[in-house]
Amino acid sequence: MDIVLIGFGTVGQGMAEVLSRKGATLQSSFREKLRLVGVFDSSSYEVSKKGLDPRELLTRKEKLHRVGPKLEGKSVLDALKDIDYDVMIEATPTNIEDGQPGLGHITAALKAGKDVVTSNKGPLALKYGELMRLAEKNDARLRFEASVGGATPIINVARELLMGEKIQSIRAIVNGTCNFILNRMMDEGLPFDQALREAQEMGYAEKDPSYDIDGIDSAAKAAILANAIFGRDCSYNDVRRSGIRGITLEAISMAAEEKKVIRLVAEISPSRLEVSPRLVPVGHPLAIGGTLNIFQMMTDLAGEVTVAGRGAGRLETASALLSDLVALMKEDCVVRRRTV
Numbered sequence: 414m415d416i417v418l419i420g421f422g423t424v425g426q427g428m429a430e431v432l433s434r435k436g437a438t439l440q441s442s443f444r445e446k447l448r449l450v451g452v453f454d455s456s457s458y459e460v461s462k463k464g465l466d467p468r469e470l471l472t473r474k475e476k477l478h479r480v481g482p483k484l485e486g487k488s489v490l491d492a493l494k495d496i497d498y499d500v501m502i503e504a505t506p507t508n509i510e511d512g513q514p515g516l517g518h519i520t521a522a523l524k525a526g527k528d529v530v531t532s533n534k535g536p537l538a539l540k541y542g543e544l545m546r547l548a549e550k551n552d553a554r555l556r557f558e559a560s561v562g563g564a565t566p567i568i569n570v571a572r573e574l575l576m577g578e579k580i581q582s583i584r585a586i587v588n589g590t591c592n593f594i595l596n597r598m599m600d601e602g603l604p605f606d607q608a609l610r611e612a613q614e615m616g617y618a619e620k621d622p623s624y625d626i627d628g629i630d631s632a633a634k635a636a637i638l639a640n641a642i643f644g645r646d647c648s649y650n651d652v653r654r655s656g657i658r659g660i661t662l663e664a665i666s667m668a669a670e671e672k673k674v675i676r677l678v679a680e681i682s683p684s685r686l687e688v689s690p691r692l693v694p695v696g697h698p699l700a701i702g703g704t705l706n707i708f709q710m711m712t713d714l715a716g717e718v719t720v721a722g723r724g725a726g727r728l729e730t731a732s733a734l735l736s737d738l739v740a741l742m743k744e745d746c747v748v749r750r751r752t753v
């Protein structure tokens with residue numbers, strides 16, 4: 414399986430490390446070599462038909478701050494035309510305005526009949542239906558476990574392991590930064606601004622934190638889940654959204670008096686698509702601490718099914734990308750067996 418990796422930041426580099434660590438095991442399990450034949454960052458790229466050494470790429474990126482020779486005005490899309498590959502891993506920054514550059518990369522791959530695995534929320538939160546139709550038309554596959562919940566397996570659990578269930582609703586905490594801020598307010602009595610500053614100092618929140626605290630990130634993830642699990646054709650703009658900016662210490666302590674905490678909860682069902690701060694009883698699974706993500710699914714047969722885990726991180730997110738790659742390899746193995 415020949416792979417092109419676009420985006421060589423936190424997640425892309427995590428993926429390179431994972432390929433270097435797990436490549437041999439996967440090759441012996443699936444009798445197929447995972448070969449990295451192209452890697453891009455924002456200003457440079459490296460290609461090799463024979464396969465690139467992920468370790469060398471990591472060392473080069475660390476030393477030179479680029480992954481290969483400069484693009485020199487050439488676009489990623491132009492460079493891609495000259496590369497023969499099977500799967501694109503797309504890990505460029507999420508852009509919730511127009512989905513670019515990831516949307517362009519994913520569209521080009523699908524149009525060329527290539528499979529795509531991505532951690533990038535933007536294209537999926539804006540153009541899910543279009544992308545899925547494009548994949549179907551070109552006999553390509555688009556997988557995106559890493560786009561919601563980081564390492565926490567929600568999409569594949571819901572769509573593949575709970576295949577026989579009717580999932581009625583999902584309530585989820587999908588933004589670790591908000592959870593961290595609300596926890597610090599509750600545990601240490603810190604006012605919102607101070608808890609936010611702490612989150613920024615610790616690298617959980619960006620300098621411009623609006624993406625997290627205004628619920629934009631959570632809404633993008635809610636839209637992806639609504640599309641992927643409830644078969645809706647909606648975008649991030651269809652999500653009713655309010656964030657945690659207005660939460661005061663008074664509200665936190667009034668909640669505590671009732672043995673409750675405040676959490677930014679995403680609720681997704683066939684009739685509901687909303688992100689808002691909610692009161693959650695202490696001890697309830699959604700009262701989860703730290704920066705963890707959690708998804709609580711209500712199903713018709715199994716009842717409540719809850720999945721929790723790390724919502725972000727270099728290797729954590731790469732592990733979700735890997736799970737999608739392995740799913741593609743497994744499908745290919747089944748097809749090969751059937752055609753022999």
Ligand SMILES: NC(=O)c1ccc[n+]([C@@H]2O[C@H](COP(=O)([O-])OP(=O)(O)OC[C@H]3O[C@@H](n4cnc5c(N)ncnc54)[C@H](OP(=O)(O)O)[C@@H]3O)[C@@H](O)[C@H]2O)c1
Binds near residue numbers: 508533725730
């Ligand atoms: N970090 C996480 O834990 C996490 C978790 C879940 C999902 N995600 C999603 O995964 C994606 C990647 O996240 P990240 O944390 O790895 O971001 P990042 O550290 O900012 O890395 C982004 C990478 O994309 C490259 N890039 C930017 N514009 C490009 C372009 N036009 N063409 C080619 N490459 C381009 C950057 O190049 P330079 O290196 O030259 O700047 C960088 O290598 C995002 O969509 C994010 O929302 C991240």
